[in-house]
Every structure is written in structure tokens, then in C-alpha cells.
Amino acid sequence: MPTPPADPSATTFPLPDRSGLEALLTKAFGVPVVLDRLEHLAPWAVLRAYLAGPEAGLPASVIVKWLRSHPSGLRMDAGQVVTERAALRFLSEDLGLGLAPRVLADDMAASLLVLEDLTPRTPLDQVLRRDGAAPPPAGLAAFARALGELGAATAGHAEPYLARQPAVGPDPMYAGADAWRRAMEYGAGFGVALPGPAEAELARLLAELADPGPFLALTNGDSEANNFLAAGGDGRLIDFEFADYRHTLISAVCLYVPGPAWLTVSDPIATGLEAGYRRALARGVPEAEDDHLFGFGLASACLTWAATRLTRFPALDARAPGERSRLQMVFTLDAAARAAEEHRALPHLAGWIRRAAQALRRRWPDTDVERTAYPAYVPRR
Template sequence: MLLADGARALSAAWGRPVLLSGPQVLRTQSRCDVVRASVRGGEMATVILKHFRDDPVLGLDEWTGLELLGRLNLTTAPGLIAGDVATRLFLLEDLGTGPSLEDLLNGNDPRAATSGLLAVARLTGQMHARTLGVQADFDLIRHTLSPRPSRARIDNARYLLDHEDRLSRWVRATGAVEAPGTHEDLEVLARELADPGPFLAMTHGDMAPGNTIFTPNGARLLDFEYCGMRHALYDCLMWLLVVPLPDELITRAELSYRIACSQSCDAAQVDTSWMRARAIVAAARTVNLFQWIPPKALEQDREWAPGFSERAALLRHLARCRTVLEPQNPVPALSRTLASLESRLKERWSETPAFVWPAFQ
């Protein structure tokens, strides 16, 4: 059925009969299937079919993002070829095979891993520079497919405040101190997430190292399921905060991104606005991590990402957030709460090893 639905969509897009055959399952998860298929009678030898079974909102968000990038003639991602809303299916350009950034980080060549990260940072900055101020275009495409319940950045802001109690639970469980004014600082974060001003751009939304591919034509981003118009620096969290990387490489990645983004974003050229923007997203994401991981981690550590435990992730976020907040701190009360929490967790988890990618060992 998937191949038949895909063939119908391609036939309609290309204006002639097309057959799909030889399916190769690339990924199957609870929410989507990704399949490569051979094309007979079409304009290319193979295509990628992506079928969202259980989460049409994410599927249509990705469709919208890819269509917008195509209209802007950006090659940030695989090109969107065709789709069918009724069957929750769209078809993409097949970029072929190639290493991901995760593959490079897990390899034994630090120069390849370094150049790969810098290429992804530049590509991300270029995408943000070209998508500043396109909220209306994004909304029009999304509404034409199917109206979205709410904008992604509003969902992010609401989540931060709706689950404030989860951070408080961690504070109580560790014996840390919640500084007066923490709630007000969370409101500051939520407001700026909801309205990022000059930093509003189309973001990928899930910048994991595995969501990249290096092709003969350069780096590309994959899996735009969590894309949306939100704070541009949300994507920068990959190197600023989330992924364990050498400090020197973080600085280089940030500079590569900032130079690319500054081509169209005046605010990225101003140190004060830049420092505040990175502080906002870093603080919000650190709180999010304590909202996602329950205090059960105090009793038992679990894997958060391959080779990276929940405890290591929490300590990493706290340490990096503290570093990012130092130049300009828009949330002083929250930072005191996080500092108290970090102190308590470091006492408990003093034996937790820091994660190092094989490429940098």
C-alpha cells in the first residue's frame, strides 16, 4: 500500500505514470516509517518515502518545513518531491549514503569530526539567515495542509511553565534551595521563547548529530519532524549545551554559526543581544531536561543517549548552562536555583564519568 500510495503521489506530481518497486526499509518507529524505493518511469532512480502513522502533526510540520526550504531554493535538507495528506505520506529526494556527524564523532579522526561539526554549524546559520521573517509563509503552507493546533514556539513556552513543578520536585528531592524569583525568571524565559524578536527563524528542532548526512555536495540536515518557527538559537543548543564537545570546538562552532547567521540577522552581530539570546535558550533547555528526566535518576542511572547517562547529561547541562550565563545573566534567581541543584548533584554523583567522543579521546 505504501508503494502504491507513493506511486500515485509521484504520478500526480510528474504528470505521467510512475511505478515504485524494491522497497528498502531504512527506519521504522512508533510514529513513522522511512523507505527507499526504486522508480520506474520517473525523473530519478530512487526516492525516499516517509509515512507518519501515529503523529500527523509532526509529519505535516516536516512537510511544511521542507516545502518552505524548497521555495527558498535552500539545499539544507532533502528536496520535497510530492505528498498526500490523506495517506500521511510524502516523498523526498534520495541523498544516498554517507556518514552522519554522529558517525564522525564516533570515528577515530578528530579533524574529520571537527570539520563536520563546523560544516553543520555553518549550514544551520545559513538556513536561519534565509528564513528570518518568513512566519507568514510557514503558516500559510501549514494551514493549507491542515491547521496546526498552535505554533511550535508557543508549545515550547507553555511546556516550560506548565511543568514548573517538576523542577521544584528535583530541588526538594536533593535538598537544594529554590531562590526567590525563580518563577518570575521562568516567565522571562517563556516570554522570550514565545516571542524571540529578531531571532525568529525556521529551526530544525532536533539537532542530534545523527540527524545529519555528509554527501558529495556537502552537509545536509535530516528529519525535520520537530521543525518550526522559533528562536533560532534553539538549534545551536546542539553544540552550546547538549552534545559533549571540547570547549575549543564549541567556541569555533558558535563562531561559524554566528558569522553565517549575521549575514541577515543584525542582532547576531551585537554582543549584548547575542549573549542574552544564547543565555535564554540554554537556561530554558536546562530546565527542560529536569522536566523530562524524573528524580528517579537519584536512585538509578539510565542511558539518556548512546554511551551517555541521564546523570552525566544533567551534570553536563548544569555546567554548560552556568558557563553560558556568565557573560550576561537574564535569569539570576533561576541561575542560583540551578547552582544549588548542581552543587547537591555533584556531591551525590562525584563518580559519574564525563563522556568523551571516540574522535577526541
């Protein structure tokens, strides 16, 4: 789950060459294409290009993505564009799925992608910020279902994906062992050492994520509400720059534990999000119906996300009281521990994560508040 640059407003986005775009679209569509206007979708390196009087059969607009130029941005690696192209073509062309936008054209020399425009669908995070999550909007259930459908459809199909996108080494987005090592170091520093029984659980957790077995499937690497475009009870997943075959339950963490944008999320069991996700996933991964297998994998993913967030401790500890990122840290640890406890998995690791949250509440008195005082999907900022 990558986080945005610290200051997106400082990022510069020189737009792609207009005539170059027209030539690329003309080649892709086989007819002359003239662009009417370009609309920059701030704050990212993404724009909507409107076609001037498009011919029948051509789209009215397309989405164009390219690389950032600011050194603090995430989209600096041309490999991310290659990865997204491979993942989207794999889903639409190899598997025939409509879960994500189609690639209409690309120029790898310019690190540029032209994608299907999914308007009028709206980013789910905007819906949640505008309307809240009580009652849960239809888009939230569609999001959970789409995550399950992606796992179900891609499980067992790694070979054709790797033919498009050969493995390039360790997964940079889910370096679990290193995150746990650093989290344990920081926890010991503020008085919460990992107990012996938890060490054995940690070995099992890392083995589960390294070798997911039947739960190996494609995820986009950033399964958050801002990367789901919703239209009522329908929607599409976007942003596959960090796509890879990994433990599919990693993609479900966002339903249980706040991501970078949120202080809180809803209760996926009470709202039925978990049930919808598991039903969809089980169509291709029957093991998702096994409470023990599902619970262990989910707890492993949620607790590892909490450990990954805990590596931010030095930066947050240096901030002033009242900084909401501190509160988010405490709520994140609590939510991950709760997910493991509810699924009766990894009790010693869950207990350590919960004790870390309690220790941070004492260290940061302004965070010593009850999560229930906040509704679901309260933005961090």
C-alpha cells in the first residue's frame, strides 16, 4: 500500500506532448485523432484527454498516465509503467475480465499509457468523504466483492502473467521480514519486547506470506478506496503500478485496518463486507471458505501491515502532540490486533501489537481516546 508524496502540491507534472498523443491514438485507433482539450487530474501525473468530434466507435475521452518528475514522488520508476501495462493487458486480454480499465495504447519509450476512461464512475474515497459510511454505501460492498473477484479469477494463472511481466526480484511493497525486524526494534525501545511464543508465530506468519499456496493471486499492490471507481453497486479497480502475484488476502487488509488516508474503517464482519469478499474469492479459491485457513492468512496480512506502519514510529514520535498521524498509528495497531483476535489466529503476535498500541497511548497522551468515538472512514486529514 504505497503512500503519496509528503507534499504532492510540490510535485511538477510537465504534460505529455499533445501532437505525440494524437499520433499515438491515431495509430492505436486506425483513424486520424485530434484532441479537443487535456484536463490534468491533480495531484497525480494523470490527465483526461478529450477527443475532438470522435468518430463512431471511438471513445469521447481517454486517460493518460505518465511518470512524475519530482524526486520525492513514487512514480519515478519506468518499471511501474511496464508493470501496469502487463497487469491490465493480462486481465483484459488473457483472462477476459472487466475488473479494471483496458489499455488502449502505450509508448514504453516515453513511459506513457493510454487507458479506457471509466467516467462517470467516482473514486470510492470521494464517496466516503462526502457521504460517510453509515449506512455502508453500495460502492463499499462492490469494492470488497471486486477484490475477491480479482483473487478468484487470477489464482492459478501466474504463468501467463509472468510471460508478460517476468519476476524482477523481491517484492518492494511487501518486505515483511524487514518490517517486522524494525517494528520489533522500535517496540523494544519503547518498552514492548516481543515475547518468546510470538517469535514462533512470526516464523509461521512469514512462511505463510512467502508461500501463499492456493491464496497466490494477482493484487494491484495498492488496494485502497481511492483506487476503486464506483458507480452504485458496480465499480472497477485501478492503479496496477505495483501489481504482482502475492498472497491475495493482502488485498483485503484495507477492509479491516485503516490505510494511509483514514483514521478508521468499518467493521467488515458486521457490515457483511467480509462475507461478500469471501464468497467472491471462494469461486476461484475454495480454501477461502475454510475459517482456519482464511483467518490465519488474513491475520498474517493485517498484522504485517500494522508492523509496516509501526516502522514510521521515529518520524511520528518527533511530531507535535495532536498530530493525527499518531492517532492513526494507534488505531491501526488496534484494528490489526482486533482482526487477528476475531479470526482466532496468531494470538501472541496480536497481543504484542495491542500492547504496542497501549504503550503508544501512554507515550502520546493525546492518542488515548476510544476508537468508537469516531465513525467509520474518518479521514486522517
